[in-house]
Amino acid sequence: MGLEQKIKEANTTEVGIRFVNTRNRTIAEFAKDDALSMTQELEILRGDLVSILYEEVKEGTEFHFGDSIEALTQNDEGALVKFKSGLESNFDLVIIAEGIGSKTRQLVFGNEVQFRYLGIYTAYFTAPKAATDSEWARWCNATDGIVFLIRPDNHGTTKACVNFRVPERGYEKIPIQEQKQLLIDKIKHVAWEAPRLIEAIRQSDDFYMERLSQVKATHWHHGRVAMIGDASYCVTPIGGVGTDLAITGAYVIAGELSKNHDYQQAFKAYENQLRPYVTKVQKLPPGVPRLVYPKSKTGVAILNFFFSLARSKPVKFVLKMLGKNKKQPKQQLQLPDYW
Numbered sequence: 001m002g003l004e005q006k007i008k009e010a011n012t013t014e015v016g017i018r019f020v021n022t023r024n025r026t027i028a029e030f031a032k033d034d035a036l037s038m039t040q041e042l043e044i045l046r047g048d049l050v051s052i053l054y055e056e057v058k059e060g061t062e063f064h065f066g067d068s069i070e071a072l073t074q075n076d077e078g079a080l081v082k083f084k085s086g087l088e089s090n091f092d093l094v095i096i097a098e099g100i101g102s103k104t105r106q107l108v109f110g111n112e113v114q115f116r117y118l119g120i121y122t123a124y125f126t127a128p129k130a131a132t133d134s135e136w137a138r139w140c141n142a143t144d145g146i147v148f149l150i151r152p153d154n155h156g157t158t159k160a161c162v163n164f165r166v167p168e169r170g171y172e173k174i175p176i177q178e179q180k181q182l183l184i185d186k187i188k189h190v191a192w193e194a195p196r197l198i199e200a201i202r203q204s205d206d207f208y209m210e211r212l213s214q215v216k217a218t219h220w221h222h223g224r225v226a227m228i229g230d231a232s233y234c235v236t237p238i239g240g241v242g243t244d245l246a247i248t249g250a251y252v253i254a255g256e257l258s259k260n261h262d263y264q265q266a267f268k269a270y271e272n273q274l275r276p277y278v279t280k281v282q283k284l285p286p287g288v289p290r291l292v293y294p295k296s297k298t299g300v301a302i303l304n305f306f307f308s309l310a311r312s313k314p315v316k317f318v319l320k321m322l323g324k325n326k327k328q329p330k331q332q333l334q335l336p337d338y339w
């Protein structure tokens with residue numbers, strides 16, 4: 001699409017990740033090219049990526065912001081869609097890209113779609129930059145299954161993420177002010193940078209809380225409707241690659257529709273191409289995420305000890321080897337060249 005340069009320019013500038021203890025001492029660090037580094041070759045904020053894509057297509061595409069689908073029926077002629085605004089229209093095809101909480105998915109696929117809750121809630125918000133923030137992301141484990149993750153952005157602020165282990169409680173459905181208070185109560189006992197983060201939570205206008213659940217759908221298409229991205233196969237941030245999969249899904253479904261006259265064949269080919277890769281990335285290593293969210297003081301100390309081992313020369317050597325393997329093409333999804 002000719003967007004590579006723009007995307008590179010919007011890089012968050014993150015150079016790697018540091019694991020720190022609650023006294024902010026670095027226990028281990030992994031630069032961008034280390035095997036275990038969470039930092040990828042290219043890091044971009046979701047909002048920046050969306051803006052770049054929107055600017056590119058807005059002239060030739062009709063957007064209806066603030067509207068949503070209320071009813072959908074399909075027959076041989078097309079899919080009749082009724083919107084909340086009262087608008088009604090007939091479409092050849094409908095592609096659902098509504099993320100994990102998709103309502104249109106419910107209308108078309110009903111209870112066919114399963115959620116696998118991973119036992120973690122995540123909260124995400126923007127915080128003012130502090131003196132301790134740098135181009136390194138910081139990961140800090142605290143007791144009670146809490147993990148803080150602080151990452152640089154390219155807007156002069158810091159992105160903060162607080163994850164915590166808890167049985168499914170429906171927190172994502174309660175009002176934002178209550179979500180904020182719940183999180184503040186959860187982290188207020190932590191010595192680390194909790195006071196500063198609590199202030200940021202209070203002030204934040206982009207606060208977001210969600211349970212981490214994978215989405216597993218038996219089918220990704222039904223008649224004239226198909227799903228892509230998190231709506232269809234959410235991996236969660238723990239599995240990673242969610243954005244890659246959303247963009248890849250859009251690329252493959254568009255590619256298959258452009259080369260197949262029969263949309264059913266195109267939808268089938270899209271699913272056949274992507275499903276094996278999605279199945280692979282949705283498989284989490286044993287003990288993940290539970291093991292990296294210890295509840296007790298001893299558990300946190302043991303985990304930090306394991307992180308510190310990664311600093312030793314032999315372990316660094318093994319990680320380097322793993323890093324090389326990680327970049328082997330067989331591990332990656334091979335994308336067809338449609339154009």
Ligand SMILES: Cc1cc2nc3c(=O)[nH]c(=O)nc-3n(C[C@H](O)[C@H](O)[C@H](O)COP(=O)(O)OP(=O)(O)OC[C@H]3O[C@@H](n4cnc5c(N)ncnc54)[C@H](O)[C@@H]3O)c2cc1C
Pocket residue numbers: 046067068069097098099100101102103104122123124161210228229230231234235236237240241242243244246
């Ligand atoms: C805290 C957090 C950190 C993450 N970090 C990473 C990461 O580092 N790397 C990575 O690759 N992935 C990451 N992910 C995952 C990634 O954000 C998602 O996989 C990706 O955004 C999925 O894209 P999507 O387009 O399918 O859905 P979304 O990005 O969720 O977009 C769906 C859109 O549809 C809109 N919508 C919803 N319902 C309706 C409706 N009924 N009608 C109209 N519009 C609707 C929503 O408002 C939204 O704009 C992270 C996720 C979270 C929560």
